[in-house]
Amino acid sequence: MLNLILDLDTGVDDSIALSYAALNPEVNLLGVTGTFGNVTTDMGARNALAVLAMMGRSDVPVFEGAYHSLTTESFSPHDVSVRIHGRNGTGNVVFPAAERSVEKEAASDFLIRMMRQNEDMVIVTTGPSTNLASALMKAPELSSWKGRVVIMGGALTVRGNVSHFAEANISQDPEAAKIVFESGLDVTMVGLDVTMRSRLRKSDAQAWRATGTEAGKAFAGMLEHYILNTIGGDDTYVHDPSAVVCALHPEYFSLLPLALTVELDGADRGRTVGDESRILEKAPKTRAAVNVDSGKVEKELKIIGEYFTRIS
Ligand code: BDR
Ligand code: CA
Numbered sequence: 001m002l003n004l005i006l007d008l009d010t011g012v013d014d015s016i017a018l019s020y021a022a023l024n025p026e027v028n029l030l031g032v033t034g035t036f037g038n039v040t041t042d043m044g045a046r047n048a049l050a051v052l053a054m055m056g057r058s059d060v061p062v063f064e065g066a067y068h069s070l071t072t073e074s075f076s077p078h079d080v081s082v083r084i085h086g087r088n089g090t091g092n093v094v095f096p097a098a099e100r101s102v103e104k105e106a107a108s109d110f111l112i113r114m115m116r117q118n119e120d121m122v123i124v125t126t127g128p129s130t131n132l133a134s135a136l137m138k139a140p141e142l143s144s145w146k147g148r149v150v151i152m153g154g155a156l157t158v159r160g161n162v163s164h165f166a167e168a169n170i171s172q173d174p175e176a177a178k179i180v181f182e183s184g185l186d187v188t189m190v191g192l193d194v195t196m197r198s199r200l201r202k203s204d205a206q207a208w209r210a211t212g213t214e215a216g217k218a219f220a221g222m223l224e225h226y227i228l229n230t231i232g233g234d235d236t237y238v239h240d241p242s243a244v245v246c247a248l249h250p251e252y253f254s255l256l257p258l259a260l261t262v263e264l265d266g267a268d269r270g271r272t273v274g275d276e277s278r279i280l281e282k283a284p285k286t287r288a289a290v291n292v293d294s295g296k297v298e299k300e301l302k303i304i305g306e307y308f309t310r311i312s
Helices: 012-023 041-054 079-085 107-117 131-138 140-144 168-172 172-182 202-210 214-228 239-248 294-300 300-310
Strands: 002-008 027-034 062-064 122-125 148-152 186-192 199-201 235-238 253-257 261-262 272-274 286-292
Touching: 002 012, 002 107, 002 239, 012 027, 012 041, 012 214, 012 239, 027 041, 027 107, 041 062, 041 214, 062 107, 079 214, 107 131, 107 140, 122 131, 122 239, 131 140, 131 172, 148 172, 148 239, 168 172, 168 214, 172 186, 172 261, 186 239, 199 202, 199 214, 199 261, 199 294, 202 214, 202 300, 214 300, 239 294, 261 286, 286 294, 294 300
Parallel strands: 002 027, 002 122, 027 062, 122 148, 148 186, 186 286
Antiparallel strands: 199 235, 253 286, 261 272
16 A cells, blocks of 8 residues: 655646546555646645545545745746646536635645655655645755655656746746755656656547546546647647556656756756766666556556446
């Protein structure tokens, strides 16, 4: 059983990643922390609560975290995020609002408390790394924490998706990502190198809708919106769910040990790259996923459709 915390900017692929984790019998989902990114932090947290309710997992606590990056004073979603994830983060499909609210504790405090209690745990971030960086700034001794971190973000062998070099999650808060990569924690980067190799398809959406369930129909509409506004063909990338699959099944991925850092300046801002100042390190604590058995990732995600069938 994998003890897991998900740190999300709950848009479309975050919702699918959350459903996969919430429905997976191999996962002990300890909590969800929310950040800005695809949507504002409060909207993302509301989406996480709604998704958990649809998955029958209203037992999982949700915590609100950073409202903006470490270097900014405010945040509003970028036009491209609104187009891809819809105005509400769920592809403009209205999910039934959850009957509960977020917890009072701040996301970074929850992360600190759980890291202190539990070394046998994985934190998966699928948005900007701000909450985890804030936790490390508040409690620097946690850099010797023995658990694992898996980050959906970055691009090592392919171009970025917001600039030539930068991927969206890293680009939203490069300073935070740099803190996490250089912290000494065990970090696996699941970037565009692998997330673009696996696909969710229109046929998945059609099968979800065919179950006739409210959740299946809502998820189908959300996925179709995402397919249309990302690639625009018959399928789309599997960004955030790939990170959760990698937390559970690192053996599905080719992992390159590499002392990772993030460029902060100029046209390279937000680029994930090997740190030449640490190139002599014999056993780097960070690694980048550079290839994947996409069939295995896609098969894992069938858990979601099976749930919709089960409740129909
Ligand atoms: C990442 O950016 C967000 O739009 C997605 O949710 C994913 O986390 C992909 O670059
Ligand atoms: Ca995300």
